[in-house]
Amino acid sequence: RIAIHWHRRDLRILDNTALHHAANSAGAVIPAYILSGWKKRHLWTGEKRQAFLCRCLESLAKNLESIGGRLTVRAGTAEAELENLAKETGAEAIFYNRDPDPFGREAEKRVEAMAARLGIACHAHQDVTLHGPTEVLTQDGKPYRAYTPYSKNWLSLEKPQPLPKPKALHTPPGITSLPLPDNSHWGLAEPEAEIIEAGERAALARLKTAVTERLGTYEETRDFPAVAGTSRLSQDLRFGLISPRTAYIKTVEAMAATRSAKAKGSMEKYIKELAWREFYMAILWHFPNVLEEEFNPDWRGLWWAEPDEKFEAWKEGRTGFPIVDAGMRELVATGHMHNRVRMITAMFLTKDLHVDWRLGEQFFLQHLVDGEIASNNGGWQWSAGTGADAAPYFRIQNPWSQAKRYDPDGTYTKRWLPELAKVPAEKLLEPPKNNLPLAPGYPLPCVDHAAERDRTLAIFKKHRAR
Numbered sequence: 363r364i365a366i367h368w369h370r371r372d373l374r375i376l377d378n379t380a381l382h383h384a385a386n387s388a389g390a391v392i393p394a395y396i397l398s399g400w401k402k403r404h405l406w407t408g409e410k411r412q413a414f415l416c417r418c419l420e421s422l423a424k425n426l427e428s429i430g431g432r433l434t435v436r437a438g439t440a441e442a443e444l445e446n447l448a449k450e451t452g453a454e455a456i457f458y459n460r461d462p463d464p465f466g467r468e469a470e471k472r473v474e475a476m477a478a479r480l481g482i483a484c485h486a487h488q489d490v491t492l493h494g495p496t497e498v499l500t501q502d503g504k505p506y507r508a509y510t511p512y513s514k515n516w517l518s519l520e521k522p523q524p525l526p527k528p529k530a531l532h533t534p535p536g537i538t539s540l541p542l543p544d545n546s547h548w549g550l551a552e553p554e555a556e557i558i559e560a561g562e563r564a565a566l567a568r569l570k571t572a573v574t575e576r577l578g579t580y581e582e583t584r585d586f587p588a589v590a591g592t593s594r595l596s597q598d599l600r601f602g603l604i605s606p607r608t609a610y611i612k613t614v615e616a617m618a619a620t621r622s623a624k625a626k627g628s629m630e631k632y633i634k635e636l637a638w639r640e641f642y643m644a645i646l647w648h649f650p651n652v653l654e655e656e657f658n659p660d661w662r663g664l665w666w667a668e669p670d671e672k673f674e675a676w677k678e679g680r681t682g683f684p685i686v687d688a689g690m691r692e693l694v695a696t697g698h699m700h701n702r703v704r705m706i707t708a709m710f711l712t713k714d715l716h717v718d719w720r721l722g723e724q725f726f727l728q729h730l731v732d733g734e735i736a737s738n739n740g741g742w743q744w745s746a747g748t749g750a751d752a753a754p755y756f757r758i759q760n761p762w763s764q765a766k767r768y769d770p771d772g773t774y775t776k777r778w779l780p781e782l783a784k785v786p787a788e789k790l791l792e793p794p795k796n797n798l799p800l801a802p803g804y805p806l807p808c809v810d811h812a813a814e815r816d817r818t819l820a821i822f823k824k825h826r827a828r
């Protein structure tokens with residue numbers, strides 16, 4: 363019996379549910395990846411994440427070889443390419459891990475219809491999250507609309523265990539495959555950015571560093587962008603270079619091994635972040651309209667400013683607010699931005715520049731290596747004050763006080779704004795005195811935060827009073 367394993371958000375061989383079942387139930391397994399067909403500019407992706415994907419595929423191909431498999435790469439729609447592959451090879455089954463986002467679900471429906479037509483068995487597995495979107499529901503069987511009750515339920519559920527190492531795959535010879543892709547496949551340039559190392563081995567090394575060096579102090583350090591205090595595993599979870607089960611179990615093992623109550627508490631906090639990821643995936647699964655409109659119906663149709671040169675300044679990191687500019691430059695230079703600074707820059711765009719969160723969401727998705735539509739949409743709607751469990755609209759962070767609190771000595775800011783290297787730290791934490799630029803070439807703040815804050819409050823109040 364020959365089976366196809368359709369790789370999607372699971373670019374790994376270890377602890378991969380569908381791959382494990384394919385290897386156990388078929389005599390031969392054909393691991394396949396289908397490249398998407400879009401070309402050139404894409405509203406929701408960009409060269410950095412695509413390059414990371416290509417590097418992950420390269421590493422996946424090598425890892426598969428180490429267990430007797432060979433990756434087949436095709437391009438087009440999943441249903442057409444999997445149909446061709448099944449007909450060419452006589453495969454009788456398709457195994458895959460479910461992708462909870464609306465685009466992934468749509469592709470699955472079409473693959474299942476094709477398989478039913480051809481009499482091929484489809485085996486779909488829950489793998490991307492510890493708990494699927496229909497597993498964590500209220501007592502009335504409804505989806506949660508806020509994180510806190512969701513996470514209580516999520517934490518109380520028994521967690522699935524990682525799977526043993528996969529068996530040999532025995533891919534039959536002679537299957538045609540496209541070469542491993544690079545960005546030219548989508549008509550994109552190779553990125554100049556310094557992107558984090560791709561592949562399953564690099565992800566497992568990051569998990570080890572996180573567990574042994576970072577998570578024990580996660581709670582104290584996670585909000586300080588100058589410190590390497592977070593796991594840096596988001597792109598690995600995004601592309602399935604590690605499974606959430608493995609991330610979870612390694613953290614639980616580290617909790618059991620430490621005697622420090624503080625370290626245990628920090629690791630618990632980390633586990634709650636994994637629940638945020640799954641909460642936003644559940645929100646998107648139950649309410650796919652959030653990709654178009656505000657989660658909270660009260661704020662649909664809210665007024666947003668026409669994006670102008672200030673929006674361009676935000677994208678380029680020259681708003682004159684050093685902490686905001688540092689975040690945006692980090693994003694463009696590396697495809698990553700620290701979570702605290704994501705919140706600061708997103709709130710600044712929506713509450714100080716009054717630009718529609720959908721434009722910020724899009725820009726982030728074009729640049730983030732970990733760009734993931736559920737988490738990104740959740741983060742943006744949270745920051746805009748329109749989302750599930752949102753910061754209420756009147757809680758508007760002040761970028762100056764945020765910098766004072768989370769980057770008091772300016773280490774992070776100066777790392778990304780070298781033109782401010784010689785400016786004393788305290789000057790980065792408040793609007794410049796006498797309206798003089800902080801350094802030659804560095805702009806003055808493009809808005810007055812206090813005035814824009816009042817404007818935001820007025821916009822929201824007016825909308826509510828309609």
Ligand code: FAD
Pocket residue numbers: 584592593594595596597599600632635636638639640642699700701702704705708726730732733734735737738739740741742745
């Ligand atoms: P850690 O602090 O080590 O967190 C552990 C893991 O938990 C992360 O790897 C991630 O998978 C998950 N996680 C942590 N915080 C969140 C959160 N708020 N929402 C969902 N999952 C979370 N995360 C993405 O993975 N992709 C995105 O596209 C994305 N866009 C965001 C946009 C905005 C405006 C905001 C405010 C947040 C966004 N996040 C996104 C969440 C968060 O910023 C990143 O997951 C985090 O910075 C990744 O770094 P880390 O792996 O070191 O995180």
